[in-house]
Amino acid sequence: MTNSYKTSRRGFMKGAATVSALALMAGPGWAADYPTRPVTMIVPWGAGGGTDATGRMISALLERRLGQPFNVVNRTGGAGVIGHSAIATAPNDGYTLGVVTVEIAMMHHLGLTELTYEDYTPLGLMNADSPAITVSAKSDYKDIESLTEAVVNSEPGAFKASGTSQGGIWHLALVGWLKSLGLEGNHVTWVPSEGSAPAMQDLIAGGVDIVTVSLAETKAMVDAGRALNIALMGSERASSHPDVPTLIETGAADFALATWRGICGPKDMPQEAADKVAAALAEIAVEPEFIEFMNGRGFNISYLDPAAHGQMMAEADAQMGETMAAAGLIQKPM
């Protein structure tokens, strides 16, 4: 009797071992259990920036929901090309995801890469921010009307603006605004900078006249009384800055643009994994902790489900292509 009891226990343990071994082997293919191991979250921009902070926050919240670590990996450089390539070319088993930013709709028009939005599985748009027109507190122009008038009547190249690299999203914002005023895209000279912080520094130091970056990126200087947000290039006012008028409502110009960040996987991800992450993202977008974090940093939450996310990326791709062609920024026809 004792003997058979022992055997049966051994048998039970064997069975248990087999089951757990199976579960281990199943790994990525067994998407109903997704995720069974840590997931990598690629951020195409540097540690400490806005995309990095957003990516880390979303990863922490995904980790809490899906029960596996979501490790953030910064793959920087090449104006975002390197990180975006790393996301698109990762194994599409659902264990490598990434934050895909507005640059994906721009880089291929510039001939920097062949990647487009079609190389990703959209899982949910999380954030969209519109640029503001910001001037130094010492500027002669304290409102959008007087600045517009001065810019329209100025010699080409008299005004200088900055905010990001040549052909970057904030440069397109400037070009789009000038175009809507009936001016050439280079009527205001673009001074390329390595990001919004050096551009703000240059604005305060008197090196440039206008900066066209997002409200969040100007917050410290505006709070310090050194800079003024005089208009927002969005379709409606930002909830964080209700007193900054949009270009459209002031009648100064008919133009709106946004930068955005969404979570994507490589193309053709397993449906179950995609559904799980997408459902978690939808919950995160309305979670108080996430809302508080985004408001604290001055980022605007703008959630879209995977289908709408994909459609938005396609539309943005076309809009960016047009604006860039109009601005004469496209060097190679694609």
Add this chain to the structure above:
Amino acid sequence: MGSFDIILQALDLVLTPEVLLTALLAGAFGLFVGAMPGLTATMATALLVPLTFFMDPIPALAAIVAASGMAIFAGDIPGALLRIPGTPASAAYVEDSYRLTMRGRMNEALGVNLIVSCIGGLIGIAVLVIAAPMLAEFALRFTSYEYFWLATMGLSCAIFVASSDPLKAAIALLLGLALATVGLDPTTGVPRFTFGQTNLLAGIEFIPAMIGLFALAEVMRGMIRLHGGTAPINMPKNPGPLFKGVGGIIRRHPTNVVRGSLMGVLIGALPGAGADIAAWMSYAVSKKFSKTPEKYGTGHVEGLVDASAGNNAAIGGSWIPALVFGIPGDSVTAIVIGVLYMKGMNPGPTVFLQNPQLIYAVFIIFVLTTLMMVPLGWGAVKLAKQALRVPSRVLLPIIMSLCIVGAFAMTNSVFGIVIMLGMGVTGWILEENGVPVAPIILGLVLGPMFERMFMTSMIKSNGDLLAFFERPIAAGLGICVLLIWTVSIVKALRKRRAPVAVVAELEAEDTSPPA
């Protein structure tokens, strides 16, 4: 006023077991990361960020302050022991500290590094506390014209730092500048020298390059010694207590300590210029004003004093624009600003009004962690010293694997390892031919800044070169640079006409690398 109350409140926030333990652990972590070749202070901070998400503001800041300060000092340790700078901030004086170790004076070198780092750090904090708003105001006057001159000055340092052969140093510097042009053109965004390789769009990262040039080249030299039948270099035992003689050195060079620290704070306070550049510039200035400039680079302690003080003082300096205007002073404070926002402490003048006790708490943490550096550093040096007793055939593979980890970690890509390997072979060939490799690092660090600042200035001024002298600070810096150049050229020409005994003395000291 209630400033005493505020300080009491701040002390109350800081002096809790939780904060002190966090600072201690983060400090030990920073020491470890800094001492690994290629893992930098920025890396130590970035790795802490996910942890700080779940901490209260004060322990979170304590962790970052402790880790970044410790990492900068710890970078000196592998430099002195193995001729491999742990962080770019230690690359300027690695030659001196290694040669001191070779002569059995490691304790002196690292002791000076440690104590002076601590003093420099404290002076940096003092300036941060007293003059933060004023210095931030000064830093905000810097546009591309001023930065252009700053970068030019930094690049000139490479030639002054070069001990034996300025011509070869210039060649190395130009090589570094040439490598810095790889990647996206900073003004037009067009890819240059990338040969269609996506990885090259990011350019040649200087951390993997530094690991290759210093560490891998050193491994190769070690392997050749092992297999070539030449007797391995007998590393002296370097016995005795760590701080022996350190007090005397510091007493003999008080101006160097103060000068290095003040330069460090000033350079650190400029956004975009951090501890790396501070170390180079203070070393160069030290050499320029020294009574015995010919000894620099041969195991002379004087330059160590300036540069060690400079790079740690720069940490305090880099917090000035970050706290006052929310503009990052360097890559570490860029991360700090993100953490501050996350904790609801929006950097900018308002933080001084709304949460003064938090700001004072940050200052107190700075002082505590800087003082903590001495006992922690002492322990780290004691431990690291054991590396000297490990036989080469065991030590070399370990260093090699650390090189690979470091090169990978910076970019999270295998391409970092490729750069490291390529630069390692290049560095070895160059050093075998008497070309110093340190200027290559300076070229890689300052090259992109130099180019970008020149191009943006030209765009702003519509191509008018005189614009570089139109703003008062730019004009001052520009005249300084031109004066330095003229004086150096005139001196060099005079020396040529009358070759002096200095040259003979230099040759006697023998500055070629240990081969």
